[in-house]
Amino acid sequence: MNDANVRAGRLYRAFCAWLEEQGWPYRSAEEGGIFSVRYTMTGDDLAMRFSFEIDGRRETLLMRSVLPFALRRDLLAQGALAVTAVNNKLTDGNFEVDPRSGEISFRMSSCFCGAEPDLEVVKYILAFSAMVVDDYNDKFLALNQGKADLMAFLQ
Secondary structure: OOOOHHHHHHEEEEEEEEHHOOOOOEEEEEEEEEEEEEEEEEEEOOEEEEEEEEEOOEEEEEEEEEEEEEHHHHHHHHHHHHHHHHHHHHOOEEEEEOOOOOEEEEEEEOOOOOOOOOOHHHHHHHHHHHHHHHHHHHHHHHHHHOOHHHHHHOO
């Protein structure tokens, strides 16, 4: 096991221990130097699913949250514009829309090349991601349900 995998494993164990201290249920796995943690949080409205990967081979942290609905086909163009508008406001991370499936996800990553990955960075990624997903998931849902048009979304 290379040094980066050892560092990734240390962070993975610290992250899991911290989640346990918080009393948050999670699922975890390790395969080929990639440590995965999956958990669900409930925000102000919709449940938020998160997948966090600590990749020792690439020396990266990746958090991804897929929204619990897909954009309707007839709203893909509006949804893509809404995603772009939101991304222009964000300081970290970004939303993505898959044009084939309509899936919207939020992702945030960080590199720890040659350095010791830090649990505080993981906590920041978790907190910032939860805040952003909770702020926008209901807006994307309203757009998808026809309860808001693009101009209302942008306000």
